[in-house]
Amino acid sequence: MKLQFFNTLGRQKQVFEAIAPHKAGMYTCGQTVYDYPHIGNMRTYLFEDFLKRILMYNSYEVTHIMNITDVGHLVSDADEGEDKMEKGSARTGKSVWEIADYYTKAFIDDVKLLNIIPATKYTKATDYIKEQIDMIKCLEDKGFTYITSDGVYFDTSKLSDYGKLAQIDVEGLEEGKRIEFSAEKRNKTDFALWKFSPKDTKRQMEWKSPWGIGFPGWHIECSAMSRKFLGDTFDIHCGGIDHIPIHHTNEIAQSEACTGKPFAHYWLHGAFLEEDDGKMSKSKGEFLCLKTLTDKGYSPLDYRYMCLGTHYRKRLLFSWDVLDSAKNSFNRLKQNIIRMKEENAPGKSGEQDRVNLYKSDFLESVNDDLNMPQALAVTWEVVRNTGISDKNKLELIYDFDRVLGLELKKFVDESRRGQISWAEFEIPDAPIKQGIPSEVLELINKRAEAKAAKNFKLADELRNKVRELGYVIIDKKGGVEVKEIKN
DSSP: OOOEEEETTTTEEEEOOOSSTTEEEEEEOOOBTTSOOBHHHHHHHHHHHHHHHHHHHTTOEEEEEEEEBOSOOBTTSSSSSOBHHHHHHHHHSSOHHHHHHHHHHHHHHHHHHTTOOOOSEEEEGGGGHHHHHHHHHHHHHTTOEEEETTEEEEOGGGOTTTTTTTTOOTTTOOTTTSSOOOTTOSSTTOEEEEEEOOTTOOOSSOBOOTTOSEEEOHHHHHHHHHHHHHOSSEEEEEEEGGGIIIIIHHHHHHHHHHHSSOSEEEEEEEOOEEETTEEOOGGGSOOOBHHHHHHTTOOHHHHHHHHHTSOTTSOEEOOHHHHHHHHHHHHHHHHHHHTOOOSOOOOOTTHHHHHHHHHHHHHHHHHBTOOHHHHHHHHHHHHHOTTSOHHHHHHHHHHHHHHHOOOHHHHHHHHHTTOSOGGGGOOSOGGGTTTOOHHHHHHHHHHHHHHHTTOHHHHHHHHHHHHHTTEEEEEETTEEEEEEOOO
């Protein structure tokens, strides 16, 4: 299958056709570094990592630019309220520059822990103020701007297709529904390109400009920095679904108004990680960061495995039970592959055909709009197939892991050198193993994998099969207990 993505711009799957042969330019919206990233943020960066790995798996050379927002992102995501960096400074008592350095490092540390391939370049907004001012001048020269008492604004009425990404009904927008409406704005959807510093307050981050001392709006940084490193038009732009109606809509408007060219050809957006009461966000107060998980005994790769189980465009409801199921399934995968032998064994009848079929199935899964749950299912089919030698199984699994990113070869190598204790990866279900038929154990393992993939219908069916064989499954934290049904 040819590589295809669901393009938010047009709302349909499209075959990927790169601008340059065997090369892909990719821009992803990164972290606003005023606080620790929460695991909802990291789900977005994981989906983008799967995308990049799939491009590389298809032999594309990827140039990946990710911004680090250290100025201009206001708490409303629009043009009102406090700058998030200034807010972080007030909370901690540190300067905004110290805040930016500290939380940028925290973000990069989490990227490494989750085995996310680093961007080709991380671009800090404050390093490219000149480029942002130059783009605002471009828009001014072409008649797309006007000035109010608090800044320079983009006039969205001058762009006939404004809102095409989000499919915004501009005429039908109610004031306050999408953004705060200022009496000085000409249109509800107009947005700030440059904000003036308050006359009675000196900001920690401010610069001279042709329009007065101030700082750039949030949206202009991405347009300026992507243009500098990827050109006027590039292949892929990504982010969370919350960026569609405002941030990415405004990026398109200002970029295409300045250059007169399409901005990005493919737009991919990841759905939220949600808790029971809705989207995970910092504004709710307490939030889960990666350290919260590691402090509770989970590996960062347990979380990565959990994210593999749900398609990036579907909401993922976080719970400790779901993470437990993912951890247990991931541990079973590691237990299985560590027992495999790399020695050259005699080939089995039809083995190469099966190997080729699995390679084809895996490629078809990942090329179908990043269907990682199906790719994970193919990996498990390889593990269970008795018609393939261990050596070929390992080669297949290591090849698939170029996309999965679970560091499976590193785990196997370290365990065989004695650097990892086997007991560390044992699943806490030992009480069920003695005296339980292998047929029942196999069903129990399959049910655990179905739960990890949130296929609860299949999990219930497998529970019923176990019952038909005379055993009952009792779910417990960290594992299950199985008891024989006594007549």
